[in-house]
Amino acid sequence: MKAIGKHLTIDMYGCTFDSLNNLDFIKTIMLAAVKEANMTLLDLSCHKFEPQGLTVLALLAESHMSIHTYPELGYAAVDVFTCGDHSRPDKAVSLLKSFLKPEKTKTTNIMRGDFGSQKDMKPRIKVSIAPLRRVRNTSAKVWSFLRNK
Incomplete structure (x- = not known):
């Protein structure tokens, strides 16, 4: 099944107290x-x-957009959730960033309703523990050999 919505969560750090x-x-x-x-x-x-x-919460025909501000921390938490293909949540985020001027941002893109058909929110690089286990086992054998001599 194709994903039914796109959900962007944006953490904005280093915004000015007055704007927030x-x-x-x-x-x-x-x-x-x-x-x-x-x-x-x-x-x-x-x-x-x-x-x-x-x-501030905007109820949309496509879903919702919200912003929660913490001026004392210079922090804003933004959510943009849209369904359908005609809206552009990335443009909304770009505009918010241009006005709030955060020093640093963290954006998470969540594909809603994909039921596992897409590799959403999964690590892109598979890490294998086997090589680390071999190193640990080899070093244990070396120490055991050295103790016996």
């Missing part, structure tokens, strides 16, 4: 990201926490 604590700014860039990614906005829900931080 400004609700109007975050709402504006979320709306711009929705438009840029060719997604359909159904509803936008926001909450500002005290003394700082906020959450």
Whole structure:
């Protein structure tokens, strides 16, 4: 079965306190990201926490996009989940990065609903433990031989 959705999770580190604590700014860039990614906005829900931080959730016809900010840490957690082929979640992420200007990001791409047909979230390099076991066994034999002499 083909995957039914793409889910991007983005950790953004080193963002400025002011940008992460400004609700109007975050709402504006979320709306711009929705438009840029060719997604359909159904509803936008926001909450500002005290003394700082906020959450903005965009309910989309394609699924959802959210941002949770931790201004005191310079950190933002972003989720973009879309179903179908006509939206471009990568463009939404690029726009958010360009406005928040993180020093460092970590992006995880999850193919939702693939039921194991794709190699999503699996290591790309297979590591075999056998060579390490041979080295360990060889060194044990050498030490045993040296002790007996």
